[in-house]
Structures are given as structure tokens and as C-alpha cells.
Amino acid sequence: MNPTRIALVGDRSTAVRAHERIPQIASGYDDVDLHWLPTADLVPAEATAFDGVWVVPGSPYADEDRVVDTIRAARSGGTPLLGTCGGYQHMVLEFARNVVGVAARHAESPVAGGGGDAPASTALITELACSLKGRSGQVDVVPGSRAAAALGEQSFERFHCSFGLTADDAAPLVAAGLVLSGTSPDGEPRVVELPGDAFWLGTAFQPELADAQPHPVVDAFVTAARERARRRLAEGLDVMAGR
Template sequence: MNPTRIALVGDRSPAVRAHEQIPRIASAYDDVDLHWLPTGQLVPDDAITFDGLWVVPGSPYADEERVVDVVRIAREAGTPLLGTCGGYQHMVLEYARDVVGIAAHHAESHGAGEGAPASTALITELACSLKGHSGQIDVVPGTRAAAVLGEQSFERFHCSFGLTAEDAAPLVEAGLLISGTSPEGEPRVAELPGEAFWLGTAFQPELADAQPHAVIDAFVTAARERAGRRIAEVAAALR
């Protein structure tokens, strides 16, 4: 068993290109073990047993509520947390519900006629779909995203839903940092300040030509550091 254990939270499918890419990307790291966690079988408290959680693309998930729960537990425990595309959307959703106190939902999962009023939709269908598109991201200096991506990046997307600048406003007031935007100012990267790695990207770094993508590499580095602390704590307890 390799020392760094990373959980992939999502419903694996051969139809999702990112899912096919992730094991290939991870093969560059000889100290990492990947563990796929289907959302319908998630045990949220297991989040703290891993050195990092990567909430992967492929929403709507089979069990949205368990995904949100595992994201909350990981955030509160300081477990390195990466969300890409749908994963980013659900990290934002968890923050809105559990930190800001908004009864927010994802319009893709709770459409019209399912009992969720439009006023609570936080993740909504984009006016211009980004599915299959590439685009520029302007990064806020001094942020974790800037340390990873630089001041500007050009990334690949595959989503039709997202967080708008207007809907992000109360989350930003509560402490969420929108550290990357489109040239028009729409959110593309979100993070939380502090030492714990908490980063969500609307784009899919899994689809980049050059791998491992800088975002993935930064996440794996954070997971390695947590693994090192965990191993040291176990060794100390055995002395």
C-alpha cells in the first residue's frame, strides 16, 4: 500500500472522459493509492480516513446529499479537498448550506416540478454553456490559485451549470474567495483562505494536454503532506 491515500468521490462511468483520465494521471505518482467512492455507497465519516478527497466530474450524482455531507466533514477536518467541474459546484453548494445558511440546491438535480423553488437555486444553467469549450481565467494575485496557475490561465471546460457572480455574493461575504474568473467576471475558481487545501475549479484539469496539471499536482502535494503527518502521529503513538 502506498502512503498517500486519495478518495475519488463520484459515480465512475466510461462515458465521462475525466474518469478515464484520472487513473492515467495518477500513475505519475508512485506513492499514491486511489480509492473510488460511488456516491450511493458513501459513508461521510470515512472522509477523514483519507489524505485527500477529490470530488470528480460527472454530476448529477446518484446521491447528492452524501456528497455534500462528505464535503462538509472534509472541510471541517481540514482534509485536502479538490473539486473539479461538478465537484466544484457541490463544494460551493455545501459552503452555502452549512456556512452561509442558505437552503441552496443544484438546478441540475432539483429541476422544475421536484419541489425546489427557483429562488433557492445556487448552481444554475449557464446562459452560455461551457461544455466542450476552452476559456481564459483571470486569477487574483496572492491566492492559492495564483500560486498554482499564475496570473492567467487557459483551461478546458465541460459543464452547462455553474455559479454566477451574483449568486456568489453572499458566499463571498461569508469568506469564500473567488480566486479565478472569466474575463467577464464570472466565477471559475473558488478557494478558502487558510492553510488547509480547499480548491474548486469550474474547469476540468483532467482534460489538459500536459499532465499532471498544476492544480492536480498541488492537490497531491497537500495530500502527501497530510499523509506524512498521519504516519508520524501513528509512529508517535506506538512508541
């Protein structure tokens, strides 16, 4: 077994191109083991047992609440956390619900206790005015951010989403500490992160679809997971030695 254990949170499907690409990308790391975790079977508290949690594209998920609870467990436990496309959207939801304290919803999700789409007034992740499905676009990155360390101050990325966070809806989240570290040229959110030592990064784009692999964002995440694995193994050896 390889020492770096990464959980892939999502409902694996051959219809999702990113799901097909991730194992290919991971094969370039000889010290990484991937563990697919279907959302209906998630045990959120187990997130901290992994060296990294990657919430992958492919929403709506079979169990949105378990996904959000798993993201919360990873964030609270300092587990390196990467969310791409749908994963990014649900990282934003988790932060809004559990840090900001608002009853945030995804517009794809049914209203609790009823059917139909969530009213626009309660939806934080909404249908984009201009869909990014199958598109590529420029991302302007904030200097000095975690995103900038991976991407530089500007990158050109591939998207495959119709839903996202708008700049207006992001304002209360930013006030609570969320960092919009990457935006479109017109200022719409494309990358979010949290300050501090723990790796916590979400991208509206899909680094899985980049031609050149591993994508710098994925590489930064794997590096953070490796460091956690190193600490975990060192602590385990200390316990075994009676220290």
C-alpha cells in the same frame, strides 16, 4: 500500499472522459493510491481517513446529500479537498448550506418532496447563459491566492459544464469568506477557495482534460495530500512508540 491515500468521490462511468483520465494522471505519482467511492455508498465521516478527497465530475450524482455531507466532513476535518466541475459546484453548495445557512440547490436536482427542477429563485448552481460544455477559456487569477500559486495570474483551461455559480449569486458566499480566486474575463466565477492552511479548492474547469499532465492544480492537491499523509504516518509512529 502507497502512503498517500486519495478518495475519488463520484459515480465512475466510462462515458465521463475525466474518469478515464484520472487513473492515468495518478499513475505518474508512485506514492498515490486512489480509492473510488460511489456516492450512494458514501460514509461522510470516513472522509477524514483519507489524505485527500477529490470530488470528481459527473453530476448529477446518485446521492447528492451524501456528497455534500462528505464535503462538509472533509472541510471541517481539514482534509485536502479538490472539486472539479460538478465537484466544484457541490463544494459551493456545501459552503452555502452549512456556512452561509441558505437552502441552496442545484438546478439539476429535484425539489425535496416533489419532482421537477428546483425553482430558479432557490437554485444557487444554475444553467449557464452560455454553456461551457466542450469549450476552452481564459481564467484570470487573483494574485497571492492558492490558485495563483498553481496557475499564475492567468491560464487557459478546458471546461465541460452547462451549470455553475454566477457572480451575482456568489456575493453572499464571498461575504461569508469564500474567495473567488479565478474568474472569466467578464468576472464570472471559475475558481473558488477558502483562506487558511487547509487545501480547499474548486475549479469550474476540468484539469483532468489538459494535454500536459499532471495539471498544476492536481499537482498542488497531491502535494497537500502527501503532507497530510506524512503527518498521519508520523503520528502513527509516535503512537506505536508510546509517545
